[in-house]
Amino acid sequence: MPVKIKGGKRPTAYDVARLAGVSQSAVSRALTPGASISPELREKVMEAAQQLAYRPNLLARSLIKQHSRLIGIAMAPMENPFYPTMLEILSEGFAAAGYRILFFAPGPSGDPDPALDEVLRFQVEAVILASTRLTSQFIEKCTRARVPLVLCNRRTDHKAVTTVTGQNALGGRTIGEFLLAGSHRSFAYVAGIEETSTSREREQGFRQALRRAGRKLSHRVVGHYDFAAAHAAARTLFSARDRPDAVFCANDQMALAVMQTAQSYFGLEVGRAVSIVGFDNIALASWPAFQLTTFSQQLPLMAQRVIDVTLKLIESDAVEPVHDIVPGKLVVRTSARLPPEGWTPSKA
Amino acid sequence: MPVKIKGGKRPTAYDVARLAGVSQSAVSRALTPGASISPELREKVMEAAQQLAYRPNLLARSLIKQHSRLIGIAMAPMENPFYPTMLEILSEGFAAAGYRILFFAPGPSGDPDPALDEVLRFQVEAVILASTRLTSQFIEKCTRARVPLVLCNRRTDHKAVTTVTGQNALGGRTIGEFLLAGSHRSFAYVAGIEETSTSREREQGFRQALRRAGRKLSHRVVGHYDFAAAHAAARTLFSARDRPDAVFCANDQMALAVMQTAQSYFGLEVGRAVSIVGFDNIALASWPAFQLTTFSQQLPLMAQRVIDVTLKLIESDAVEPVHDIVPGKLVVRTSARLPPEGWTPSKA
DNA sequence: TTGAAAGCGCTAACAG
DNA sequence: CTGTTAGCGCTTTCAA
Numbered sequence: 001m002p003v004k005i006k007g008g009k010r011p012t013a014y015d016v017a018r019l020a021g022v023s024q025s026a027v028s029r030a031l032t033p034g035a036s037i038s039p040e041l042r043e044k045v046m047e048a049a050q051q052l053a054y055r056p057n058l059l060a061r062s063l064i065k066q067h068s069r070l071i072g073i074a075m076a077p078m079e080n081p082f083y084p085t086m087l088e089i090l091s092e093g094f095a096a097a098g099y100r101i102l103f104f105a106p107g108p109s110g111d112p113d114p115a116l117d118e119v120l121r122f123q124v125e126a127v128i129l130a131s132t133r134l135t136s137q138f139i140e141k142c143t144r145a146r147v148p149l150v151l152c153n154r155r156t157d158h159k160a161v162t163t164v165t166g167q168n169a170l171g172g173r174t175i176g177e178f179l180l181a182g183s184h185r186s187f188a189y190v191a192g193i194e195e196t197s198t199s200r201e202r203e204q205g206f207r208q209a210l211r212r213a214g215r216k217l218s219h220r221v222v223g224h225y226d227f228a229a230a231h232a233a234a235r236t237l238f239s240a241r242d243r244p245d246a247v248f249c250a251n252d253q254m255a256l257a258v259m260q261t262a263q264s265y266f267g268l269e270v271g272r273a274v275s276i277v278g279f280d281n282i283a284l285a286s287w288p289a290f291q292l293t294t295f296s297q298q299l300p301l302m303a304q305r306v307i308d309v310t311l312k313l314i315e316s317d318a319v320e321p322v323h324d325i326v327p328g329k330l331v332v333r334t335s336a337r338l339p340p341e342g343w344t345p346s347k348a
Numbered sequence: 349m350p351v352k353i354k355g356g357k358r359p360t361a362y363d364v365a366r367l368a369g370v371s372q373s374a375v376s377r378a379l380t381p382g383a384s385i386s387p388e389l390r391e392k393v394m395e396a397a398q399q400l401a402y403r404p405n406l407l408a409r410s411l412i413k414q415h416s417r418l419i420g421i422a423m424a425p426m427e428n429p430f431y432p433t434m435l436e437i438l439s440e441g442f443a444a445a446g447y448r449i450l451f452f453a454p455g456p457s458g459d460p461d462p463a464l465d466e467v468l469r470f471q472v473e474a475v476i477l478a479s480t481r482l483t484s485q486f487i488e489k490c491t492r493a494r495v496p497l498v499l500c501n502r503r504t505d506h507k508a509v510t511t512v513t514g515q516n517a518l519g520g521r522t523i524g525e526f527l528l529a530g531s532h533r534s535f536a537y538v539a540g541i542e543e544t545s546t547s548r549e550r551e552q553g554f555r556q557a558l559r560r561a562g563r564k565l566s567h568r569v570v571g572h573y574d575f576a577a578a579h580a581a582a583r584t585l586f587s588a589r590d591r592p593d594a595v596f597c598a599n600d601q602m603a604l605a606v607m608q609t610a611q612s613y614f615g616l617e618v619g620r621a622v623s624i625v626g627f628d629n630i631a632l633a634s635w636p637a638f639q640l641t642t643f644s645q646q647l648p649l650m651a652q653r654v655i656d657v658t659l660k661l662i663e664s665d666a667v668e669p670v671h672d673i674v675p676g677k678l679v680v681r682t683s684a685r686l687p688p689e690g691w692t693p694s695k696a
Numbered sequence: 697t698t699g700a701a702a703g704c705g706c707t708a709a710c711a712g
Numbered sequence: 713c714t715g716t717t718a719g720c721g722c723t724t725t726c727a728a
Contacts, residue, residue, distance in 0.1 A: 009414075010471075012721055025700045028723060053492040058469040059407045059416060060721035064703040066357075066408060070470075073451075076436070079631070084432035088424070095463060100470065103421075103451040105439040115443060115491040121406040122418075122448065123358075144401045146358060225704060227631070247606060256635075264636035283427070283575070287604075288612035289637050371715045376707060386713060408705035411720040679703055702725080711716080 011052040011233045020048035031056060046276070056144060062123060063123045071310065072124035074112040074132040074138075080225065080253045086130060086152070087338070089303035097311055099125070102237065106133055113137050120145050124201045125314045128152055128306060132193050132225050132321035148313035152306050153267035155323070164305045168201035168279075169208075171295035174330050174345045175248050175277050176209025178293075181339030182275060188219035189228060190258060192250035199225075199250045202279055206248050223254040230254035234261035245274050246336070246344065252278035252285050252294055259290065275336035278342055281328075291333040301325045318339045359400040368396035370418030379404060388482040405621075410471060419658065420450045420472035422460040422486075424479040427603045428573065429630045430647070434478060434500070437651035445659055447473070452566035454481055468493050474658045476500055480541050480573050496661035500654050501645075503545035503671070508568050510661065512672045514655045516549035516627075517556075519643035520695040522678050523596050523625050524557025526641075530623060532594035536585055538578060538606060540598035547598045550627055554596050567592045571602040578602035582609035586616065593622050594684070600626035600633050600642055607638065607683060623684035631674075650674045 013027040020027070022041060029035035030045035033052055049056075062068040071094055075083050091101050102119055105156030106112035114137055120125065125141050130152040139158050142149040151163040161189040176289050179187065189206055192199035210216055221237050223230030230249065234257060237244060249255035262276065270276055271291075278285060281296035305324050313319055332338070361375040363663060368375070370389060376385035378393035396402075410416040423431050439449050450472055454460035458481045468476065468489065475490050478500040487506050490497040499511040527535065537554055539690055540547035557565055569585050571578030578597065582605060597603035603626030610616040610624065618624055619639075626633060629644035653672050661667055678693055680686070 014721080024721090025699065025701095025723080026697095028721095029629075029698090032723085038697060041698080053463070055469045055493065057411075057471060057721050058466075059410050059471050060704085061723070062407050063405075063411065063706090063721085064723045067702075078432035078436040081427075081429065081432075084426035084429075084435075086431075087451070088426040088453045091451060092455050095452065095455065095466075100466065101451040103435070103439060103449040104443065105436045107440050107443060117403070118406075118443075118448065121403045123405060123407050137584065260636040288608040362705080372705090373707080373717095374713095374716065377714085380707085384713060389714080405705050408720085409707070411705085411722090412707045414720075698728105699728080700725105701725085704722085706720085707718105709716105709718085712714085 006099065008314050009145075010057075013056070015042055016045065016048045016052055016054045019052065020044045035335050041228060042240045042311070051295040067121040067125055067314075069099050070102050070122060070124045072104065072116075072119040072122070072127040074104050074106065074119075074127065074129050074131050076106050076112070076133065077225070078105065080251065081269045081284060082251070082280050082297075083130060084313065085282070086301055086303055087257045089300055090128070090306065093303060093307040094154045097307065106131055107185045111135060113141070116141055120147060120223070126150065128310065130141050130227065132196055134196070148310065150310050150313070153198060153209065153302070160321050162309055162323070163324065164302055164309065164329050165198070165295040165328055166302065167203035167295075168198055171279055171328055172202040172205025172248070174205075175279075175295055176206045177345055178330060178332075178339060179246040179275060179277065180209065180213050180215065180337065181249065181343045182246070182337040182339070186218045186242055186244040186246065187215065188221070188244035188247045189217055190233055190247060190249040190254050191220065191222045192254070196225075202248075202250050203333045218242060223257070225251055227253055227256060229259045230257035231261050234258040235265065235273060238262060238274075240268045247276045249276065249278050252280040252292060254278070255292055255294065255335075256284060256290060259292065271334045271336060277336050285331070286333070292333055292347070293336040296328045296329050298326055298328060305310075319324070358401045361402070361404070362399055364393065364396045364402045367400065368392045368560050376597065408586035413423065415662075416471040416475055417447050418450050418470060418472045419447050420452065420464070420467040420475040422452050422454065422467075422475065422477050422479050423466065424454050424458070424460070424481065425573070426453065427575065428599065429632060430501075430599070430601070430628050430645075431478060433630070433647055436652055437648055438476070441651060441655040447657065454479055459483060461489070464489055468495060473662045475496065476654060476658065477502070480544055482544070496566045496670050498654055498658050498661070501546060501650070503549075508669050510657055510669045510671070512650055512657065512674065513546070514645040514650065514674055514676050515643075516546055517553035519556075519627055519676055520550035520553025520596070522553075523627075524554045524641055525689075525693055526678060526680075526687060527596065527623060527625065527684065528557060528561050528563065529691045530594070530685040532623060532685070534566045534590055534592040534594065535563065536569070536583070536595045537565055538581055538597040539568065539570045540573040540594060540602070542570060544573075550596075550598050559641070564591060571605070573599055573602060575601055575605045579603035579609050580608040583613065586610060586614045586622075591622075591672065595622065595624045597624065597626050600628040600630045602626070602638060603640055603642065603683075604624040604638060605634060607640065619682045619684060625684050633679070634681070639683055641681045641684040642679050644676045644679050646674055646676060
């Protein structure tokens, strides 16, 4: 026997009004905190509402109020634990502020743009882009649609877009100094996706530190912020004649891949034969099996900044774009050779 | 100088109509594939729409059409990579079918219920629950609201709810047989969250295999499907006088924690001194550092089944609840001692 | 305090 | 083929 799951329309404010013997506007008022309505009337309405399991239709409300309490979030790749964690925190934070998340992952094409069109039609009040892929059209569309856009963990030349990022350049530089102090011979960089600001800024900082010490990068491969690609890149790297003994990876996810490649495929002892450093300080980095030295991003703080700035953008019409940089710091574990005792990273 | 980001209302079909010198309904028709409208009129409308960057308001459309093309997904914990991966696939699949995801993570309380109320107000056409926490109220609310509910990777006694799960009992049994064939001495189970069907069914299968062989479980701890908790549980486990040499963990995430605890805190060689097996076959399980033997869940297939059954529930009013079981299989790696050559798991 | 009525942006039924 | 009109379910004037 088929069990009835749907069927019958959901009750409306009119149904409640009829049952309670009041006007429909009374129903609306009864459910609006602070509206002027007598306790008796409210009581009657509430009872009827309860009985019908009435739930106000937020879509109808949005139409009138001119705001949907919906926020679009474009996020990828979920393979990197950084993003799911970010999503979880954003979801809770926005929920606390009365907003809900319209989630969209860029499809197989990797391009979030087509989905954006549809998300904008849902009248999202803001869009948060936390995806390694970023097309300039994305920004333009949001601007044209007059929907505030917040870039999370990435930047763009487009100065008018609000961004929340980590200390990418400083992080790269700090790691460079750290590895230099550890007396390494040959330095390598494993880039993320080339077009991303994160990968570029981290690389620039790293190169700057090397340059200041009169050294330079001897190896450079591309790992696309992806485990499999980083694994492949590492095989190239460690097969080189002048095998590097200090490898900085643009994020932890790739660093973990490189680390395991060094160990399992080349029998290199990580932290002794080769030093490997990452960026992000995801939960995995602290696992006993890895003990990855990395530059941390304060994810909860970063998420909170995203939430704060997004709400501010929604509430005010014209706002100076913000470029928020969330501080991080070097987290020293055992995946890289240690500098002499007493060493500390230079400031700024 | 403040850059104008918002301000000015978004253009409506009326604005487009005025600019194109046509009626508002002509605008609607021009944008509706298959509507009867002349090419010239459509052309005029399209041009005006383009010029104003017009985007139809889907909220208004939903109000009329009586469906929102919105699907609510409750998911947690994102710490376990199983879920983000699932989310990504679901998002793409539903997008292809013209639906969008309203995402909600249960708040700090761990209880998805309060959020559900709000999500239902957004007129989601279905709700997918993929969260380890599950209260019976959740099911009841969806039923009362006449919104189809699909449980993903969990079940309930409530027979009227559609579920998509893996072969939990078979998986547990297979792993039991596998460990028995590996001639182990003492068997342990690391449970997930006690109330979950997944943890219970996997345990039952495991115990059944042991019982059939005239053996029994000698240790049982609870890891709450959580890395930290599993780590703590493992410390208890390996500190026992009669230390187990075969440990089945209710999921991979916990198995990885237990594995590392064995290695790093007790110096036990995994796969020799102690065998550890998980469940799910998440990407991490195949990493060189782990090589975890586990029972796979076919995540993409599982996601597709969830999508299919959800769409079916949305489209038809009354539907027999489905209990879909997606097949998985034992994936043998090196974290557990191997049975004698030629061993295969029993069928069914 | 209450109800009647207008209208948010759109689709669809109805005339023309 | 096209425009006019009536709502979708709600909030918010406006009178009473």
